[in-house]
């Protein structure tokens with residue numbers, strides 16, 4: 001029988017020694033820095049060991065324990081003891097006393113499953129209050145505890161009151177979390193996890209991990225999140241992990257301060273990735289061949305130059321304008337075009353006046369007002385602001401850029417008469433993101449670049465924001481944290497592939513999942529599950545490890561006049577029961593009831609008041625007890641009420657109370673809702689039938705087994721599809737067809753990462769594979785047929801009809817019949833007036 005007290009006493013000695021060394025280093029460094037070196041940071045860092053900035057702060061552990069684990073390892077035949085903690089600590093001989101949790105060695109030891117850890121003779125988790133060892137658990141050792149008991153440390157940790165103070169999770173970090181924290185930074189890692197699965201915590205520890213292991217320098221990493229909790233978390237907790245200098249940014253702050261805001265329909269359109277195609281075409285529509293008639297009336301452009309007429313044939317100008325291969329952004333191509341025009345005119349001028357060459361003739365032609373006019377008409381010098389202003393203001397300009405990409409209704413939604421002066425334009429956040437996109441198209445000036453980006457609550461990024469982030473990180477190295485079921489933004493992603501397609505670069509992306517819930521009690525999570533599924537059908541809710549108990553979930557009905565008073569009374573009642581704890585109580589309310597609830601809380605008054613939070617502001621927050629008022633009203637809030645409601649009911653660590661007068665939304669209580677049609681007369685408590693707990697483990701495992709083998713194939717396919725979608729002609733054809741299908745009152749799906757378009761039509765499910773510029777030969781079509789077969793395989797079921805969609809008529813006309821007979825794949829192509837092809841009627845939504 002192990003004498004636990006003796007073990008704790010021995011560990012206490014080791015921990016004391018670690019603190020002695022830790023503090024000695026502070027003392028010594030302080031001495032070394034005296035008297036004037038403290039002011040010279042360079043002199044200081046020359047001789048100070050790593051983590052130099054922390055030497056001047058003795059309290060930077062913020063009261064957290066220095067030592068969290070012990071590992072005994074057999075090295076070269078001898079057993080050696082190591083301690084793992086929040087800092088690297090050395091003894092006076094520079095031998096390590098504590099190694100850092102971020103070090104690869106510590107990671108290896110901490111992650112090793114007991115059956116694969118031959119050289120590890122002991123792995124012991126220490127439970128310390130600061131410098132006092134309180135308890136320990138052996139994961140590997142002579143008397144290993146059962147895994148369930150190892151949870152005790154974690155549960156004890158989770159039981160701490162949520163009083164707003166944020167902590168790291170170094171002591172209790174779980175294997176599935178540490179694996180993600182320490183994953184390679186190549187490509188985009190998407191971490192999907194339900195409420196309270198530790199995504200934010202993982203993101204924070206990952207930043208620390210990446211910087212400690214010198215994958216990046218602090219200034220290479222951009223950390224963005226939409227809410228203050230994450231920003232505060234990063235700012236407050238990272239330094240306690242020894243990671244300094246990371247300045248997180250609120251997502252919207254990546255752009256200037258907006259001067260206005262758009263109504264929701266306009267926001268939705270401007271935030272959509274199709275807007276990028278509209279902007280691209282708007283820039284291409286500037287000047288160009290359509291303006292030629294104005295400048296070259298009689299088949300040529302000419303003017304009197306110093307006594308002789310010089311000219312350029314219209315056909316030549318036309319071919320220069322159409323030289324699509326001229327590289328670079330709009331203004332670079334403008335310069336190229338200008339140079340070509342001036343060269344040709346200079347040659348014409350020289351030919352008109354034979355004799356000695358005149359070296360300055362080019363410069364004089366360049367400055368000639370007629371040349372300036374030509375440039376302004378054919379290739380005007382524009383600013384992003386001018387382009388966007390005209391696009392939004394002028395329906396004709398917008399139509400020319402958006403036809404086939406945005407519906408007429410969508411075009412109307414973003415129409416906005418221009419302000420009297422450019423300086424008065426009420427640029428919204430969405431406009432500012434469009435302006436960034438235009439700036440890149442026009443001048444090539446992009447925003448500051450980073451080598452790694454971390455995004456929290458990424459499900460709320462709009463597609464245009466995602467494009468903007470990808471622009472900031474050309475290497476495509478990102479950590480993306482989010483939960484599709486908690487979407488509250490204007491754009492809802494059907495799956496992560498859609499967002500990943502916008503973010504990722506050459507290194508691709510991979511999806512990881514956190515499946516264990518650490519915040520929300522089991523009963524509450526089960527209650528929330530159907531709502532999460534309604535918001536994002538493909539997303540699994542986490543399995544909560546937090547045991548609930550009596551009173552964890554209460555649903556109280558009240559009449560309309562009383563609902564706020566009832567909710568406030570319940571919040572105070574809970575506060576009363578928690579009078580001797582630091583546990584927090586918060587009312588989460590619909591926007592329309594926020595003021596009334598605040599007043600009701602103030603009217604009751606007292607030393608401790610419950611917090612009142614409007615549902616849209618609850619994202620990312622966590623409280624002990626939560627009272628949610630009138631879920632039906634929250635569910636109806638724009639832009640994504642059900643997402644807001646799911647967030648609201650998954651904030652608590654101890655209990656959830658729901659107070660309602662309107663029926664509870666059917667998505668939340670699928671079976672109970674119909675009975676709740678009438679608001680009861682007086683407050684009464686409903687009984688809640690618990691939802692059966694599904695065996696999430698088995699289901700997750702089966703799904704994982706199924707997809708594991710496919711992953712490389714799917715990734716390669718997605719990569720090819722992404723590349724194809726970079727071709728403007730491809731996208732123009734794709735969006736034209738989409739518009740056609742919408743016109744036929746169908747609902748095509750365009751966001752699949754593998755299928756260009758899928759559409760349910762009267763002829764059944766139709767799969768369209770779009771081809772790009774010049775892809776009309778038989779050889780190319782044959783390859784595309786193979787792609788169609790692969791896409792069908794990836795989508796999991798064959799389509800009823802398959803179409804290749806070409807930008808123009810096939811180069812080998814016989815190929816159409818061959819493909820139809822040999823492979824059962826039809827071909828349609830775009831013409832000047834619409835579409836053609838033997839089965840065009842079916843392709844555009846007709847029946848067989």
Ligand SMILES: Nc1ncnc2c1ncn2[C@@H]1O[C@H](COP(=O)(O)OP(=O)(O)OP(=O)(O)O)[C@@H](O)[C@H]1O
Pocket residue numbers: 154157158167169172173174177193194195196197198199200201202483486518519619620621622650
């Ligand atoms: N391994 C762990 N040990 C102790 N606490 C943990 C652990 N993992 C997560 N937690 C705690 O669980 C709570 C939820 O974590 P976090 O806020 O990171 O989750 P989330 O997935 O970002 O949630 P949401 O999506 O709802 O914002 C936090 O209090 C966090 O400290």
